[in-house]
Structures are given as structure tokens and as C-alpha cells.
Amino acid sequence: MDVATLTLTQAAQALATHEISSVELTRAFLTRIEALNPSLNAFITMDPKGALQAAEAADKRLARHEGSPLTGIPLAIKDLFCTRDLRTTCGSRMLANFHPPYESTVTARLKAAGAVILGKTNMDEFAMGSSNETSHFGPVRNPWDLERTPGGSSGGSAAAMAAGLCVAAIGTDTGGSIRQPAAMTGITGLKPTYGRVSRFGMVAFASSLDQAGPMTRTAMDAAILLQAMAGEDPQDSTCLNSPVPDYVRAINQSMRGVKIGIPEEYFGSGLHPEVRLAIEAVKEVYQGLGAILVPISLPHTQHAIPTYYIIAPAEASSNLARYDGIRFGHRCENPKDLKDLYARTRAEGFGAEVKRRIMLGTYVLSSGYYDAYYRKAQQVRRLIAEDFARAFREQDLGVILTPTTPETAFRLGEKNADPVSMYLSDIFTINVNLAGVPAISLPCGFDTQGLPIGFQLIGRPLDEVAILSAGHAYQQASHCHTITPGGKA
Amino acid sequence: MNADSRFETVIGLEIHTQLRTRSKIFCGCPNQFGSQPNTQICPVCAAFPGVLPVLNREVLNMAIKTGLALNGQIRLRNEFSRKNYFYPDLPAGYQISQFELPIVEHGELMIEPEDGPRKRIGITRIHMEVDAGKNLHEGIIGASWVDLNRTGTPLLEIVTEPDLRSAAETGAFLKKLRAIVRYLEVCDGNMEEGSFRCDANVSVRRWGETKLGTRAEIKNLNSIRNVMRAIEFEVDRQIDRIENGEKVIQETRLWDANQNLTRSMRGKEEAHDYRYFPEPDLPPVLLDPARIETIRATLPELPDQKFLRFQDQYGLSDYDAGVLTANRELAEYFESAVRAALPADPKVVANWVTGELLAFLNKEGLEISQSPVQASALGALTGMIHKAVISGKIAKTVFAHMCVHGGEPQQIVLEKGLTQVTDQGAIEAEVERILGAHADKIAQYRAGKTQLLGFFVGEVMKATRGKANPGVVNELLINKLST
Structure with missing residues (x-):
């Protein structure tokens, strides 16, 4: 059995029929990680002991024919989810030795379902970045081309998936951090509706935008993982209490007669011609499945990047104030007074991009600037959300189809000198976070350099069923998602 | 300045x-x-x-x-x-x-x-x-x-x-x-x-x-x-x-x-x-x-409302109503005491609470909730004065006892034999005895030095250890001295 290409659905079947045990599967991945991680740098912390213990427990459940589709499934978890007693760094020197005394709701639910956690994946520091280069633990390399970025901030999870180092991975998405790396590594990545999945135990970047989601080989696998992750949590007041549908059962909906919105603003001059071509091919596949393409306009799209880079840093500047060297995390040596303790601890503990965003956020919230920046950005955010709501309502759309990124994976170091060009990498994903709606990125082909291209499906709030079933329909009619980098890594 | x-x-x-x-x-x-x-x-x-x-x-x-x-x-x-x-x-x-x-x-x-x-x-x-x-x-x-x-x-x-x-x-x-x-x-x-x-x-x-x-x-x-x-x-x-x-x-x-x-x-x-x-x-x-x-329906009666009600229902002065309603527990103490004192006048109860009781608590630095004298006991004490079971003076003795030992006033009065004597015959005998011993003072009284009445009352009260009803004593003395 080639574990490197296993989907979650296939792995669950193999475990249920005892074709393979969870311990065997886990060992196979641990071996692959040992061999490939040195060149990819996808994992920050491995937990072979914990993984094998969980696998043994899962095998016992499987032997009794108990458990869920996740029982015994080896997963990679972005190192932003607090895992009890397992180091959680958030890609930062600040938390390089932080061992949380509690478990995030997401990982607690996955563990309860019987999943096996192989380790914690690399990421941009505090999820701030689009290339995984801001990590204190070094950049992650793209399994399709080791000189290129896998995207970010969930770059470790994406690279681990693409290289076949796990069956599925968990990421988080504040401005595209699941979808952009998914597109750049040729995998499927889902950002659920804001509030669909609990944020408890996720190290916060921008509280009103952060959302956890699955990174998988297929839409079906994403549905299985979301099923286990989603739902009300008394520990997170922003988590929605609406009932969780049966995503797997609902995934086989026909595309016949489904209206797909094509927003003109996402196909402008910034879009690479090869990506544009790939998206045109996706449209044809959907037309062939009986869907109806509807040209639409989301007029406030152009304001997304500036709006996001006010709101997200504002929240981050406050969320990251707790890293003060007093109770946990990095503390500078021999502080001479309180101010020195704060200043040096934070100067040493945070990297350049995190500092840039803290300063940006502090500035936009300052007295005299609040109205011009933060309040205005919140108003624009409402307009962006209304754009989506109006389009769905007036055109009776099922989903909206866009490219996920304007271009394929760029070279490591290519955009480091120019933060704004880096920020523009998320231009098609950020609106979705600002509007709080769900979206999924799916692989749809390769450019002439052989690098994966992704497309994005956006749904109405809480209508993950629509994007999962549209994604599933596409993957039934195409085979891009089955192509892996193979020996490249 | x-x-x-x-x-x-x-x-x-x-x-x-x-x-x-x-x-x-x-x-x-x-x-x-x-x-x-x-x-x-x-x-x-x-x-x-x-x-x-x-x-x-x-x-x-x-x-x-x-x-x-x-x-x-x-x-x-x-x-x-x-x-x-x-x-x-x-x-x-x-x-x-x-x-x-x-x-x-x-x-x-x-x-x-x-x-x-x-x-x-x-x-x-x-x-x-x-x-x-x-x-x-x-x-x-x-x-x-x-x-x-x-x-x-x-x-x-x-x-x-x-x-x-x-x-x-x-x-x-x-x-x-x-x-x-x-x-x-x-x-x-x-x-x-x-x-x-x-x-x-x-x-x-x-x-x-x-x-x-x-x-x-x-x-x-x-x-x-x-x-x-x-x-x-x-x-x-x-x-x-x-x-x-x-x-x-x-x-x-x-x-x-x-x-x-x-x-x-x-x-x-x-x-x-x-x-x-x-x-x-x-x-x-x-x-x-x-x-x-x-939540509005569960609001308790607030100080202003209670102030007006205390004036209206109990006929209290601005001062007494103000003192008693400044503190919810004190107001509740007062109302419990009034119930235990019935049919005594609530104003008398208020005087005891704002006077004797608060003076004692302030001196000892105690909150009303820590009072050794229970509201029911203070009420009962006031009731006993009203029913002339004890005099006001005896009541102060009983109160002082309760401040140290707690307890119920009825019990204390019984144990200490402090019940007020209102039996005219018994008091008259004491009055006769005192008058017999002070013929000189009787003469002075009759010569116009009427303030000596207080002396005679005092002597009778002393002889009865305060238990004689002062009203009866007064009346008997005036009658006997003027004949």
C-alpha cells in the first residue's frame, strides 16, 4: 500500500477492513517524515510516542468495530493549536518552549474521534505571512519545487499533505492561510464559515477572522474532517450554535441547474494568464455537469487588502500583548526594570513581520487615527460582506467560483523585500475572511513549470454543503487532485 | 480659604x-x-x-x-x-x-x-x-x-x-x-x-x-x-x-x-x-x-421607598426613618423587632434601635448582623415595657445583660426576679415604711419643698430593687404626703 497517496476515505476503509492497522499506518508516516522532513521542514515538533500510543488505542477500537471514520487516521496539526503537554510554538521564538496545560477544542475533538496526531507543522510566525518564511523555525519548502514556497501561513500542513507525510492536515485561515498554500501545493483546503469551528485553544492572530479548517486530498475528506471539528463550543462565545449538517451524506448533490457566480473583479490584469486558463477549464467542467455560469460583480473587492491590513493587525497588536515575558514564553536575560523586560523580551521573541503588524495595528487604533482607519475599515468590511450577500440573494447563486491565488508558488525570498507584493498573494482569499463566508480551494491543473494551480469556491454563510458538494462533483469529473509530486520531494 | x-x-x-x-x-x-x-x-x-x-x-x-x-x-x-x-x-x-x-x-x-x-x-x-x-x-x-x-x-x-x-x-x-x-x-x-x-x-x-x-x-x-x-x-x-x-x-x-x-x-x-x-x-x-x-420585578424595596413607608406605616421621624433605612439589614432588624414588640409603639422600638442598640454596636465596632441582641429579643423587651411587666429602667438592665450574654428578655427577667410590682397593697406597705422613717422630710415637703417627692420615689424604688411600678409609687406618695 502506498500511504503517500492515500485519501482519508481510503485509509478509513483500509483500517475498518483491517487491511492495515493504525500502528502500521502511523509507523509508515513516521518513517516518511523522518526521510523527507529534513528537506521540507514541514514539521516543527514530532510526537512519535504520542502518535503510536494513540494508534494502539485506535487499533483496539477498530478491533471492536467501534470508532469513527477518523479512528486511527494519522494527522498533521498546524503548530497553532494548543496540545496539552505537547510543545506549541506558533512558529515563534516567543513560544519556542511553550507546553500548553490545556487542549484546543479542535484537537480535543479529533483525538476523541480517535485520530492520531503525528506532530505539529511549521507555519509563518503567529500565522502572519503568505510564504512560511516568517517562521522562527525556518521556511517550509514546496514538495513540487524545493526552491519555492508552499504558501502560508499553513505551509507546513500543506507541504506535509502534498508530500504524503500524513493522511490529512489541519490548518487555520485568517486571510487565506489554508486556501493559498492548498492551491500552491495541489491539495484541497477548506475555510469554514467564521464561527463554524471553535477557536478555543487556537493561538489568536486576528480573532474576528481566524478560522480552523481541514487540508486534505479531496473534498470528501474535508467533509469528514469538518464533521468532527464543527459545532457549538461553550468555551468560545463566537462559535455558532446552529446544528451541524451531515456533510458526507449531503456531498453527492447534482450540479444540474446550480448557478455559479463568476465575479469580474477576480479576473483582472493581476491574474496570471496560465491560472486564468486553468480556471476557464474548470468553468467548462461545471458547465458540462449542468451548472449555469452567471457573471456577477463584487464591487468592493479592491478594498479588501487595505481593509484587512487594518483590522487584522489591530486585533493582532492587542492579542499579542500577552507575550510580555511575565507568565510564559520567552523572557529576556537580566531585565533592569519593567520597561526593559517588556522591550527586550518582545524585541527578541518576535520576528520582523510580527513586529511590523503590531506597530501597524497599534497605529491604526491610536487616538486620533481610530476613526480614519479602524472604524472606516469596519465600515468597508460590512460593504464587502454585503457584496457577497447581495450576489447570492439577487442571482440565486449556489456558489461563487474564483481563482485561489493570482499566480502559482513563487520562489523563496522572491517577495521578502516587498511586504505589499507578499500581501497581494492573498488578494482573492481575504474578502472571504472579511465577509465570514466559507470557501474551499481545490487543485485544477498545473502551469508550464509543473506547479499546481487552485480554484476557489465560495458559499453562503454556513452553506459548507454547497461548496463541498460542488468541489466533490468537480473531483468526480477530473483527476488533478490525484496527481502528487511523487519523487520530487 | x-x-x-x-x-x-x-x-x-x-x-x-x-x-x-x-x-x-x-x-x-x-x-x-x-x-x-x-x-x-x-x-x-x-x-x-x-x-x-x-x-x-x-x-x-x-x-x-x-x-x-x-x-x-x-x-x-x-x-x-x-x-x-x-x-x-x-x-x-x-x-x-x-x-x-x-x-x-x-x-x-x-x-x-x-x-x-x-x-x-x-x-x-x-x-x-x-x-x-x-x-x-x-x-x-x-x-x-x-x-x-x-x-x-x-x-x-x-x-x-x-x-x-x-x-x-x-x-x-x-x-x-x-x-x-x-x-x-x-x-x-x-x-x-x-x-x-x-x-x-x-x-x-x-x-x-x-x-x-x-x-x-x-x-x-x-x-x-x-x-x-x-x-x-x-x-x-x-x-x-x-x-x-x-x-x-x-x-x-x-x-x-x-x-x-x-x-x-x-x-x-x-x-x-x-x-x-x-x-x-x-x-x-x-x-x-x-x-x-x-429582573425589575425582583428588585427589592430601595432606601427611598423604605424611608417613605417607615414614616407612613410606623410614624417615624425623618431622623429615625433615615437612620433605619440607610442599611438594609438594620431596616430588616427594626421591622422584625416591631413585629415581636406588638402591640408596643413602633416609635419606641425605633428609639431603642437608633439609641441603645446602635450606641452599643458602634462602641463595640460591630455590624448589625453581629448584634448579640436579636431583633426578636429587643422587640420582646419593648413589648414587656409596654405591658408594664418591667419598667424602662429595668429594661436597660436587661438590655445590658443581653448585650453580653444574649438570650431572651422574658427568661432573664424571670431568672433575676425583675418583674415589675404593680400590686397596690405591696407597694403601699413599702411607701408606709419609707414615710415612717423620714418624718422630718415629710414636714419639709408639706412646708413647700415639693421637690422632695423625687427623694421618696427613689427610696421606694431602691427598697423594691426597681421593680415597683413608678406610676403607682408616684400616685401613692402624692396622696399620702398631701393628707
Whole structure:
């Protein structure tokens, strides 16, 4: 059995029929990680002991024919989810030795379902970045081309998936951090509706935008993982209490007669011609499945990047104030007074991009600037959300189809000198976070350099069923998602 | 310096009341004091990465209750905000508070100051927020320690309009507000222990001036008396500056109770920029009007209502009604005593409570809840006087006994044989005996020295060890001396 290409659905079947045990599967991945991680740098912390213990427990459940589709499934978890007693760094020197005394709701639910956690994946520091280069633990390399970025901030999870180092991975998405790396590594990545999945135990970047989601080989696998992750949590007041549908059962909906919105603003001059071509091919596949393409306009799209880079840093500047060297995390040596303790601890503990965003956020919230920046950005955010709501309502759309990124994976170091060009990498994903709606990125082909291209499906709030079933329909009619980098890594 | 001659004083207050909830405002930790440092905390208290606040609904109920009692408007949609600043006792680096949309606005409180007529004081707003921990410096060299037990204690901040015009008005306001939060059982009102804290914004302006003067914010006021003293000092200081041609600076000043003065803590330019913004971890609070009405129906009778009822129902004086209703427990004590004293006059009961009882409790430094004399016992004692079982004088003896030993007055009177003698025959025998022994004084009396009646009454009472009914004794003596 080639574990490197296993989907979650296939792995669950193999475990249920005892074709393979969870311990065997886990060992196979641990071996692959040992061999490939040195060149990819996808994992920050491995937990072979914990993984094998969980696998043994899962095998016992499987032997009794108990458990869920996740029982015994080896997963990679972005190192932003607090895992009890397992180091959680958030890609930062600040938390390089932080061992949380509690478990995030997401990982607690996955563990309860019987999943096996192989380790914690690399990421941009505090999820701030689009290339995984801001990590204190070094950049992650793209399994399709080791000189290129896998995207970010969930770059470790994406690279681990693409290289076949796990069956599925968990990421988080504040401005595209699941979808952009998914597109750049040729995998499927889902950002659920804001509030669909609990944020408890996720190290916060921008509280009103952060959302956890699955990174998988297929839409079906994403549905299985979301099923286990989603739902009300008394520990997170922003988590929605609406009932969780049966995503797997609902995934086989026909595309016949489904209206797909094509927003003109996402196909402008910034879009690479090869990506544009790939998206045109996706449209044809959907037309062939009986869907109806509807040209639409989301007029406030152009304001997304500036709006996001006010709101997200504002929240981050406050969320990251707790890293003060007093109770946990990095503390500078021999502080001479309180101010020195704060200043040096934070100067040493945070990297350049995190500092840039803290300063940006502090500035936009300052007295005299609040109205011009933060309040205005919140108003624009409402307009962006209304754009989506109006389009769905007036055109009776099922989903909206866009490219996920304007271009394929760029070279490591290519955009480091120019933060704004880096920020523009998320231009098609950020609106979705600002509007709080769900979206999924799916692989749809390769450019002439052989690098994966992704497309994005956006749904109405809480209508993950629509994007999962549209994604599933596409993957039934195409085979891009089955192509892996193979020996490249 | 006479503050009233040319300058008007303007005072506004910010009062922080710690709410008496069972658990903290944003986590399940117990809301209690006096534990070892950092034993009443969890990852939420310590602001560990990834933890989230969840609002304790009891805090909401108490805020609504307080808002209604202060005649405020409850905002059906209110929201929490973050107030950002760095300090070791503030683990998250921000305080969760309310800023643009507080839960209560436009309240009011009527006060009866000693230096003037009844007056309305506007309440600008009341908002919910979280208390910080404590930095410990005492007895530690070269370091400070942080105790986070208090972190997460729910607070209501009550902000007044600049409507107060003197230290006396401010004192009256604080006493009234403290009585109300105690009536509502939302706060224990203890200023010394910091569960009821007050900052005062003080400014002065020339009479007739409509613009407010530059204010100083005074902190570290741990009793109503200190608030009043600090205001008096600060008013004098500001007037002196103005009269010396200097400007009053906008700043924060600390009250030093030992030296009886305020001193500068930080100026306007050192003031924090708190960078308030809506708390993204808590959705806006949406209140159902029905919930507010349910809470309104549970409001207890408040001091003003009780004051009027006590006057009406028991015929009490302004003074007695005021003293008895200033404290909910005292009012309840009084009403229990009245029930036990029936059919004795409630006014007599009020005299005993405001007189003998409070004098004793004040002397001993006891709260009404700690009184060794139970309300039913004091009531029964008053009833025994009314029924002439004992005299007022004997009652004082019994009361003094109860202050030390507690117990029921009936029992004490029986055990000590203190029952009043009203039997005319028995008293007459004593009267005859006393008169027989003082023939000289009888002659003087009859010669016009009628004040000797008191001597004879005294002798009879002494002989009966106070048990003779004084009315009967008087009547018998007058009869016998005049024949």
C-alpha cells in the first residue's frame, strides 16, 4: 500500500477492513517524515510516542468495530493549536518552549474521534505571512519545487499533505492561510464559515477572522474532517450554535441547474494568464455537469487588502500583548526594570513581520487615527460582506467560483523585500475572511513549470454543503487532485 | 480659604464596585478573596495563548439590576471593548471593559446632603468590566510578584455627571450609592477592602462661569471620609493656584491620607492611549426586554421607598426613618423587632434601635448582623415595657445583660426576679415604711419643698430593687404626703 497517496476515505476503509492497522499506518508516516522532513521542514515538533500510543488505542477500537471514520487516521496539526503537554510554538521564538496545560477544542475533538496526531507543522510566525518564511523555525519548502514556497501561513500542513507525510492536515485561515498554500501545493483546503469551528485553544492572530479548517486530498475528506471539528463550543462565545449538517451524506448533490457566480473583479490584469486558463477549464467542467455560469460583480473587492491590513493587525497588536515575558514564553536575560523586560523580551521573541503588524495595528487604533482607519475599515468590511450577500440573494447563486491565488508558488525570498507584493498573494482569499463566508480551494491543473494551480469556491454563510458538494462533483469529473509530486520531494 | 466665596466646586465620580458573583466574569474560577496567591486562577485568568472569555450571565443580571435601581436606561444592544495597556497585573495586556456602548446610560440618584436641599445627581453610564490582579512589592527585595487571584473579578463602573458641588454632597452620594448596592446584594460596599472604590474628578471655576475648569483626577480614596477630605484639600489647592495666577494642570493625583494632601501621579502627556476597540472574542450583548422586566420585578424595596413607608406605616421621624433605612439589614432588624414588640409603639422600638442598640454596636465596632441582641429579643423587651411587666429602667438592665450574654428578655427577667410590682397593697406597705422613717422630710415637703417627692420615689424604688411600678409609687406618695 502506498500511504503517500492515500485519501482519508481510503485509509478509513483500509483500517475498518483491517487491511492495515493504525500502528502500521502511523509507523509508515513516521518513517516518511523522518526521510523527507529534513528537506521540507514541514514539521516543527514530532510526537512519535504520542502518535503510536494513540494508534494502539485506535487499533483496539477498530478491533471492536467501534470508532469513527477518523479512528486511527494519522494527522498533521498546524503548530497553532494548543496540545496539552505537547510543545506549541506558533512558529515563534516567543513560544519556542511553550507546553500548553490545556487542549484546543479542535484537537480535543479529533483525538476523541480517535485520530492520531503525528506532530505539529511549521507555519509563518503567529500565522502572519503568505510564504512560511516568517517562521522562527525556518521556511517550509514546496514538495513540487524545493526552491519555492508552499504558501502560508499553513505551509507546513500543506507541504506535509502534498508530500504524503500524513493522511490529512489541519490548518487555520485568517486571510487565506489554508486556501493559498492548498492551491500552491495541489491539495484541497477548506475555510469554514467564521464561527463554524471553535477557536478555543487556537493561538489568536486576528480573532474576528481566524478560522480552523481541514487540508486534505479531496473534498470528501474535508467533509469528514469538518464533521468532527464543527459545532457549538461553550468555551468560545463566537462559535455558532446552529446544528451541524451531515456533510458526507449531503456531498453527492447534482450540479444540474446550480448557478455559479463568476465575479469580474477576480479576473483582472493581476491574474496570471496560465491560472486564468486553468480556471476557464474548470468553468467548462461545471458547465458540462449542468451548472449555469452567471457573471456577477463584487464591487468592493479592491478594498479588501487595505481593509484587512487594518483590522487584522489591530486585533493582532492587542492579542499579542500577552507575550510580555511575565507568565510564559520567552523572557529576556537580566531585565533592569519593567520597561526593559517588556522591550527586550518582545524585541527578541518576535520576528520582523510580527513586529511590523503590531506597530501597524497599534497605529491604526491610536487616538486620533481610530476613526480614519479602524472604524472606516469596519465600515468597508460590512460593504464587502454585503457584496457577497447581495450576489447570492439577487442571482440565486449556489456558489461563487474564483481563482485561489493570482499566480502559482513563487520562489523563496522572491517577495521578502516587498511586504505589499507578499500581501497581494492573498488578494482573492481575504474578502472571504472579511465577509465570514466559507470557501474551499481545490487543485485544477498545473502551469508550464509543473506547479499546481487552485480554484476557489465560495458559499453562503454556513452553506459548507454547497461548496463541498460542488468541489466533490468537480473531483468526480477530473483527476488533478490525484496527481502528487511523487519523487520530487 | 473659603471655597464658596468666589469659586464653585465641580465634582464627578467614577465608582468601581466588585460584584458578589459566585464565579469570575469570564471563567469558572471562584470569585473569592483571601486565598494563597495564584491559587484561584486558570489559563483564562492568566491569559494563556488561545484561551477565550465567556461572559458570566450573573454579571449581566447584576448590571441590569443596578441600572434599574439607579433609574437608568438599559441598552438592549451593548458591547465589550478592549482597553489596551501593559502592566504585569493585567495578563492579557488589555482589560475587557465597555466603551462606546455601555449596558446602562442616563441614570440618576437623589441625595439628601447635610449642607443643602435634596438634589438629583446624574449617572452618565454604568458599564461591566474585569478587575486586574495585584502586584506585590512589600517584603520583596529586587523583584515584584504578581498575584492573579483578583484577575477576572467582575466590576461595575458607575460614572456620574459633574453634578456634585461639595465634599458633603459627595459624601451623601457615596453613602446613598453604597446603601443601594448593598440593598441589591450586588456588592458588599467595603471601601477599606477595595470592593467599592472611588476616583474623584475635581475642578473649580468662578461663580457664574459655565465652562468647566481643568480637572484633577484623585485616586487612592479608601473611605468616604477620605474622599471628602481629599476633595476639601484639592479644592483649596486649585483655588490657591488660580489666585496666585497659576494654572491648574490636568493630571492624576494620589491622596495621601497620612499627610492629608494630594500629590501628582502622572500628567496628561503621560496618560495612556488605551486604543479601545470592540472585543472580537465576545459577540455584542443582545438583551430581551422581557428579561429586563423579569429582573425589575425582583428588585427589592430601595432606601427611598423604605424611608417613605417607615414614616407612613410606623410614624417615624425623618431622623429615625433615615437612620433605619440607610442599611438594609438594620431596616430588616427594626421591622422584625416591631413585629415581636406588638402591640408596643413602633416609635419606641425605633428609639431603642437608633439609641441603645446602635450606641452599643458602634462602641463595640460591630455590624448589625453581629448584634448579640436579636431583633426578636429587643422587640420582646419593648413589648414587656409596654405591658408594664418591667419598667424602662429595668429594661436597660436587661438590655445590658443581653448585650453580653444574649438570650431572651422574658427568661432573664424571670431568672433575676425583675418583674415589675404593680400590686397596690405591696407597694403601699413599702411607701408606709419609707414615710415612717423620714418624718422630718415629710414636714419639709408639706412646708413647700415639693421637690422632695423625687427623694421618696427613689427610696421606694431602691427598697423594691426597681421593680415597683413608678406610676403607682408616684400616685401613692402624692396622696399620702398631701393628707
